[in-house]
Amino acid sequence: MGDDTDAAASRMAHDGAGEEAGSAEPIEYVHGTEPGLAERAARTSEVELHPPGRVEEIIVTGPCPACGDTTFHVEPLFLYRGATARGRDVVVEVICACGVAHPGAPQGEDGCGRSWVLSVLVPG
Numbered sequence: 001m002g003d004d005t006d007a008a009a010s011r012m013a014h015d016g017a018g019e020e021a022g023s024a025e026p027i028e029y030v031h032g033t034e035p036g037l038a039e040r041a042a043r044t045s046e047v048e049l050h051p052p053g054r055v056e057e058i059i060v061t062g063p064c065p066a067c068g069d070t071t072f073h074v075e076p077l078f079l080y081r082g083a084t085a086r087g088r089d090v091v092v093e094v095i096c097a098c099g100v101a102h103p104g105a106p107q108g109e110d111g112c113g114r115s116w117v118l119s120v121l122v123p124g
């Protein structure tokens with residue numbers, strides 16, 4: 001185990017000595033999206049339509065395509081009132097909320113800052 005007494009110095013001199021196996025350090029917080037995130041998320045995310053039959057919200061769970069931590073997003077469909085979401089693709093914007101403390105994250109943010117979109121087909 002490393003004795004990390006000087007945070008500022010260790011931040012500059014981080015050379016990745018490869019001592020730790022199995023536990024990756026959290027990546028740095030970056031607000032925004034990146035190419036490829038949406039594609040990766042589309043393959044790994046689990047989408048649940050709730051309640052079944054009369055969908056009122058879309059629940060997305062799965063690993064964040066950027067940091068790899070498990071994240072969770074609920075998209076309420078009452079935003080679509082006046083127009084039905086049934087039988088169409090709803091584009092959900094997911095923002096990482098993995099709960100891991102990523103370096104550089106502003107207070108109140110509980111993810112790595114990355115966001116991506118997921119297209120969800122709501123059955124008619």
Ligand SMILES: [Zn+2]
Nearest residue numbers: 067069098100
């Ligand atoms: Zn994370």
Ligand SMILES: [Zn+2]
Nearest residue numbers: 064067096112
């Ligand atoms: Zn993340």
